[in-house]
Structures are given as C-alpha cells and as structure tokens.
Amino acid sequence: MSPEKNTLVKGASLLGGDAVDIEVTDGVISAVTPSTTPSGLVVLPGLVDLHTHLREPGREDAETVLSGSTAAAAGGFTAILAMANTSPVTDTAEKAEHVLDLGRAAGLVDVQPVGAVTKGLAGEELAEMALMADSAARVRVFSDDGKCVGDARLMRRALEYVKAFDGVISQHSQDPALAPHGACCHEGPISAQLGLPGWPGIAESVIVARDVELARHTGSRVHVAHVSTAASVEIIRAAKAAGVAITAEVTPHHLLLETDLLVGYDPVYKVNPPLRPIEDILAVREALVDGTIDAVATDHAPHARHDKDHAFVDAAFGMLGLETALSVVWTVLGDRLGWDGVAQVMSANPARIAGLAGHGHSIEVGAPANLVLVDPAARWTVDRDASRSLSRNNPWHGRELAGVVRATYLRGTETFSA
Ligand SMILES: [Zn+2]
Numbered sequence: 010m011s012p013e014k015n016t017l018v019k020g021a022s023l024l025g026g027d028a029v030d031i032e033v034t035d036g037v038i039s040a041v042t043p044s045t046t047p048s049g050l051v052v053l054p055g056l057v058d059l060h061t062h063l064r065e066p067g068r069e070d071a072e073t074v075l076s077g078s079t080a081a082a083a084g085g086f087t088a089i090l091a092m093a094n095t096s097p098v099t100d101t102a103e104k105a106e107h108v109l110d111l112g113r114a115a116g117l118v119d120v121q122p123v124g125a126v127t128k129g130l131a132g133e134e135l136a137e138m139a140l141m142a143d144s145a146a147r148v149r150v151f152s153d154d155g156k157c158v159g160d161a162r163l164m165r166r167a168l169e170y171v172k173a174f175d176g177v178i179s180q181h182s183q184d185p186a187l188a189p190h191g192a193c194c195h196e197g198p199i200s201a202q203l204g205l206p207g208w209p210g211i212a213e214s215v216i217v218a219r220d221v222e223l224a225r226h227t228g229s230r231v232h233v234a235h236v237s238t239a240a241s242v243e244i245i246r247a248a249k250a251a252g253v254a255i256t257a258e259v260t261p262h263h264l265l266l267e268t269d270l271l272v273g274y275d276p277v278y279k280v281n282p283p284l285r286p287i288e289d290i291l292a293v294r295e296a297l298v299d300g301t302i303d304a305v306a307t308d309h310a311p312h313a314r315h316d317k318d319h320a321f322v323d324a325a326f327g328m329l330g331l332e333t334a335l336s337v338v339w340t341v342l343g344d345r346l347g348w349d350g351v352a353q354v355m356s357a358n359p360a361r362i363a364g365l366a367g368h369g370h371s372i373e374v375g376a377p378a379n380l381v382l383v384d385p386a387a388r389w390t391v392d393r394d395a396s397r398s399l400s401r402n403n404p405w406h407g408r409e410l411a412g413v414v415r416a417t418y419l420r421g422t423e424t425f426s427a
Pocket residue numbers: 154155156181234235281282
C-alpha cells in the first residue's frame with residue numbers, strides 16, 4: 010500500500026509568521042513549504058492540557074471521556090491529562106489503563122491518565138505509582154488534585170519514589186489547616202462584604218514554599234497546579250533561579266476573572282483555588298509572560314446542575330475551560346505572548362512537563378501532524394448551551410473572546426472543524 014499523502018494545511022501563518030502549506034504522510038508532517046496564497050488562519054501545534062477532569066468513571070452525568078474529548082478537540086487540544094479524582098480513583102495500573110482505553114475508544118485526543126499519589130486520595134498510603142508508570146498507560150504525572158498532599162513526610166516519599174522514572178508530582182497547593190471545611194472563596198474584603206467564609210492566599214503559598222524545599226532536598230520534580238497568588242509566584246521565581254526542579258501552571262480563569270465577580274453570589278464563579286484580587290491576577294500574568302509559570306492548564310471541572318445550582322456556600326467547586334482556554338489566553342495576553350508564546354505555554358511546555366513524546370513538537374518534517382488552525386481576527390460570544398461538554402458551569406457564558414479555533418488534527422486526522 011502506498012503511503013497516504015495530502016496537503017492538510019494551505020496558506021496558514023506558521024505561529025503567526027510566514028504562510029505555509031503543510032503536507033502530511035501517514036499522520037506525520039512530510040513537507041512544510043512557503044505558500045503564495047495566505048488563508049488568514051494561524052497554525053499552531055496541537056494544544057496539551059496538563060489538568061482536565063473528565064468525571065468518567067463514576068460521574069458520567071457530568072462528563073464522559075468522549076464528551077470531554079469532544080470539547081477538548083473543539084478547543085484545539087490534541088492531548089489532555091485526565092486527573093485521578095474519579096470514582097473509583099485512578100490509583101492502580103489497571104484503572105489507569107481503563108482511562109487510557111476509554112480515551113483511545115473516543116479517539117479525538119490523546120487521553121493521558123494522571124495517577125493518584127495516595128490510595129483513594131486518602132492522603133495516608135502511597136498508591137502503586139511504579140506499577141502505573143510501568144503499565145500501558147505509562148503514567149508520569151501523579152496528583153491527588155482536589156486534595157493537597159498535606160503530609161510533608163508522604164510528599165517527600167512520593168517525590169523520592171517518582172524520581173526513578175522521571176515522574177512528577179502535580180500538587181494542589183492548599184494547606185488543609187488554613188483552608189477550613191466550608192470555606193468557599195478568597196478571604197479578603199469581598200468575602201467580608203458578602204458574609205462568605207473564605208480562606209487566605211497563604212494557604213497556597215505555604216505549601217508551595219514547603220514543596221520547593223522538598224523538591225530541593227529530593228532532587229525530584231514538583232509541578233504546582235493552578236498557581237493563583239503573587240506570593241506563590243515569588244516563591245517559584247526564587248526557586249527556579251536557585252535551580253530547583255519546579256514547574257507551574259496557571260488557569261485561564263485565574264488570568265482574568267476577579268474575586269469581585271462573587272458579588273452576585275453566582276456559584277458558577279465558585280472554584281478552587283478561588284478567584285483572586287487584581288494584584289494576584291496581574292502577578293500570574295507577568296509570571297506567565299516571563300516564564301516563571303511554564304504553562305496554561307484548564308482545570309476543566311464539569312459539574313451536573315444538581316451539584317452546581319445551589320447557594321454559593323453549598324455549590325461544588327469548579328468551572329469549564331477546554332473550549333475557551335485558547336481564546337481567553339489570546340484575548341488577555343495575545344499581544345504580549347504572540348502565537349509562538351502561546352504555543353510554548355499551551356503545547357511545548359505542558360508536553361515536556363508531562364513527558365508526552367508525541368506532542369508539543371515544532372511544526373517541522375518528521376513531527377506528528379498534531380495541529381490546530383485558528384482564525385486570529387474572528388471574535389465569538391461564548392454560549393454555554395453550545396458547549397460539547399455535558400455540563401453547563403461555564404463562567405465565560407456571554408463574554409466576547411478573540412480568536413476562533415477552526416480545525417484540529419490528531420496525527421493528520423481531523424478531530425474538529427468549524
Ligand atoms: Zn486542584
């Protein structure tokens with residue numbers, strides 16, 4: 010059989026630069042040549058999300074691997090890391106392989122399972138991390154996300170353990186003692202005004218500081234999930250300057266949405282970490298631009314209506330993010346990052362952190378044809394009812410954003426087009 014060859018992309022601007030045609034043979038880029046007929050679209054490497062909640066197994070009413078994969082492809086993603094806090098928890102090789110199989114059956118993005126650090130996310134006993142690493146799922150990222158690995162001794166042991174296979178612990182940094190049960194938002198003037206129980210920003214930064222010390226001591230890799238405060242940024246910046254193996258991500262919502270939004274008590278804005286004041290938002294933006302924060306990750310957290318449509322204090326934490334992430338980043342920081350910067354923080358860096366060999370590559374001959382086409386000039390108004398997610402907890406509903414995903418390709422196969 011002769012190889013299947015076709016010109017997949019015609020006249021797209023390569024990372025915002027010159028227009029190119031991209032020829033693909035059997036899912037791999039076989040030629041990148043200058044184009045004389047620019048299409049006005051931009052081509053980027055397929056996006057990689059370090060932090061997605063898919064809810065399957067266990068809560069298929071909120072999201073399945075298929076529905077989440079569909080939303081991811083529509084957002085320009087070709088690979089997503091599926092967090093372990095499902096029911097049951099992804100804490101064995103068998104369960105990780107099950108998630109991998111569900112992702113392959115959906116076939117729209119590469120679904121890479123994240124393994125739990127502790128059995129059942131209970132924070133007591135380490136999960137079978139080496140078996141997950143050796144399994145067909147080849148797990149490299151471990152996280153108890155939703156919960157913090159609060160026990161320093163356990164965190165130390167986990168870091169020593171994953172070092173053998175270049176694994177990384179992605180930490181949900183939240184000191185349990187500083188974030189009491191029932192706290193539902195950022196502690197500050199807004200929480201006082203609204204009479205809502207809050208927790209302080211230092212609940213995040215004290216764990217970041219502790220984990221920097223553990224990473225320094227063990228020589229192992231820590232990844233800080235959803236950084237949201239200026240204090241955390243300062244600690245990470247100093248740690249990186251000192252050569253500590255620490256990486257970090259920020260969510261689209263922490264780049265734009267302020268704690269003031271809570272004045273209407275709308276539970277769509279209830280999220281963990283909570284929305285912060287503008288000084289924190291400006292700090293995480295600067296950190297993303299200067300490389301202190303390595304990646305944008307969605308923390309896409311779908312919730313069924315009966316879990317989210319409650320009084321603010323009782324509603325579930327979390328918001329959707331897969332379909333809007335690229336547009337939010339482009340809207341907020343496009344002028345400072347450029348398309349090459351966007352590709353760095355949404356594709357190359359997350360793929361490197363997660364150890365995903367087939368993703369995050371440059372667009373060049375020999376690389377897998379994982380690509381996304383974006384219309385940089387188009388704008389759109391987000392409509393939660395048009396979402397591919399099964400859930401509707403979309404904080405971007407009604408907002409106008411810049412940049413529209415027109416097509417996504419996974420190894421040369423179209424997974425989305427609009
Ligand atoms: Zn988290």
